[in-house]
Amino acid sequence: xxxxxxxxxxxxxxxxxxxxxxxxxxxxxxxxxxxxxxxxxxxxxxxxxxxxxxxxxxxxxxxxxxxxxxxxxxxxxxxxxxxxxxxxxxxxxxxxxxxxxxxxxxxxxxxxxxxxxxxxxxxxxxxxxxxxxxxxxxxxxxxxxxxxxxxxxxxxxxxxxxxxxxxxxxxxxxxxxxx
Numbered sequence: 590x591x592x593x594x595x596x597x598x599x600x601x602x603x604x605x606x607x608x609x610x611x612x613x614x615x616x617x618x619x620x621x622x623x624x625x626x627x628x629x630x631x632x633x634x635x636x637x638x639x640x641x642x643x644x645x646x647x648x649x650x651x652x653x654x655x656x657x658x659x660x661x662x663x664x665x666x667x668x669x670x671x672x673x674x675x676x677x678x679x680x681x682x683x684x685x686x687x688x689x690x691x692x693x694x695x696x697x698x699x700x701x702x703x704x705x706x707x708x709x710x711x712x713x714x715x716x717x718x719x720x721x722x723x724x725x726x727x728x729x730x731x732x733x734x735x736x737x738x739x740x741x742x743x744x745x746x747x748x749x750x751x752x753x754x755x756x757x758x759x760x761x762x763x764x765x766x767x768x
Contacts, residue, residue: 592636599639600629603648610652620659627655693743701736708733 590598607628611621628651632639640647694702707718719729 596629596633596636599632599636599644599648603645604629606645607648607652610649611656614656616656616659624652624655624659628652631655689744693740696743697736697739700732701739704729704732704736705740 715730719726
């Protein structure tokens with residue numbers, strides 16, 4: 590039997606048992622999924638070591654080791670957190686006090702807002718913004734330039750006024766033409 594077929598058979602036969610092992614030891618949800626995945630990752634890497642006639646005990650021994658490793662990791666993580674100074678809460682970023690600016694920002698697309706926020710509010714350079722956006726610096730600079738141009742156009746455009754209800758009909762009756 591080729592390794593892939595053997596592993597598939599091993600997985601199908603023993604998945605439920607390894608999952609039950611995790612569940613009976615209080616490992617549930619995503620943690621149980623992680624434990625089972627780690628067990629079968631070890632089984633795949635060490636497929637030649639998995640006994641043909643006693644796979645379940647071998648897999649459960651691996652599960653016990655994985656569980657202990659996970660518990661040690663959690664303890665080390667918590668200990669590291671206790672050694673760190675408590676973080677100071679950061680104030681939220683200032684919202685634009687200028688209503689036209691807030692309206693213009695809201696009218697921009699999400700990509701334009703993101704590049705503007707990264708540079709103007711978060712204080713990143715275009716090179717740093719490129720890292721956040723997952724693009725090259727030249728692309729970030731180009732996006733920033735276009736976003737600034739669109740924002741400026743929105744700020745320069747006269748505000749759109751909606752006539753009061755009934756005003757449009759009264760104007761067209763009085764002049765006999767559409768405005």
